[in-house]
Amino acid sequence: MPPSKPPTKPPLSSLISTHDFAAAFPLAVPAKTVAFVTSAATDSLTCAANKEAYASITLRPRILRDVSGPIALSTTLLAHPVRSPIYAAPTSMGRTVHPEGEREIARGCVAAGVAIVVSTSASFAVREVLDVVGGRVPAFFQLYVDRDRHKSETVLREAVGAGVKGVWVTVDAPVIGKREADERAPLDEVEVTTPMSGAQAVRDAAGGGLGRIMGKYVDASLAWGDVAWLRGCLPRGMPVVLKGIQTAMDAVAAMGAGVEGIVVSNHGGRSLDTSPATILVLLELQRCCPQIFDRMEVFVDGGIMRGTDVFKALCLGAKGVGIGRGTLYGLGYGEEGVKKYIEILNDELETTMRMCGVTSLDELHPGLLNTRAVDHLIPSTVDEEHPFAKWRPSKL
């Protein structure tokens, strides 16, 4: 028998759902890249829960509301206009997927008219990515704070000089999560450097985990007091967003720290396994501290695969919805793939809106959802009376 030919990736024109993109991804990139991108922390429970929780929330469609007119998806993110609330979440090392990495993601975002968040661990310097953007869509900078703060200050100066519209500090990864698939997959298939963090992929005694090795520079000493340090590094008026909020208590603390936004995120389940699904955290914020939605912009990411997921997040107060792995699945097909991935979600969102009797984003509200199936999972208060807040290790 002749050896069977390895399967080739299907043509872009044949992909009609985000799941089709996810299935095609392993056929488009090296095995190491698949392991790095798709892996999550330990048992991947949070990664799965992010998706499952969306399925547990059902819609309450309203009928006979003349939804024949155009649907307005355009909105603003931190006051910058975009064609859709969907944005490319920061993802590192884009060259593991495509030779043009984040520059190609940027082209796809420009074509779709959506915002991009550029990672400190991008394969290109922030200016090289913003040169592609050319001011046509808002670009934000995701900061991993370096243990050498001078390096972070330099990177921030470069990002501001390049024209980013805000800084998103990642706060859910003081150390990098244990991703076993990434650790096991041999490192020799890919050559990776990240110019802004100055890291290089070299296998060490613990294994070949790209995330862990390339994230060694991240400063675990980061604390609330550092928001003031960050402000001092930025021009007046530059928005600061904390990415990785997972409790109402920390959302309230973020509001107290005076930041302009938060991202409800658990890093796509890549950081701490069994941390809660992000849509449930958004629901917790609605229940425990609804005032924050008037004071800050709240974004969410993690597990979003359908327009109905986007719709649910927006109904619960999200101003924007980030796509992490999906952007990279799209990138497997270059700029056109990124654009198509976003447009599939936009189309599904439009359909969901019409079916639910609304034609503009400002008509979305929690009453369009039934959350009864998950209500028992939501902590109901942020104050010190809450059993979680009272729990102390000394009780063990």
Ligand SMILES: Cc1cc2nc3c(=O)[nH]c(=O)nc-3n(C[C@H](O)[C@H](O)[C@H](O)COP(=O)(O)O)c2cc1C
């Ligand atoms: C391959 C990969 C690299 C990532 N790199 C970063 C990063 O450099 N900085 C960051 O804040 N988040 C990073 N994230 C997390 C994403 O910004 C986002 O929170 C997450 O992917 C959302 O979940 P989703 O993949 O289910 O959409 C990364 C995620 C992936 C999959």
Ligand SMILES: CC(C)CC(=O)C(=O)O
């Ligand atoms: C740790 C970084 C280098 C990348 C990252 O955030 C990720 O892989 O999730």
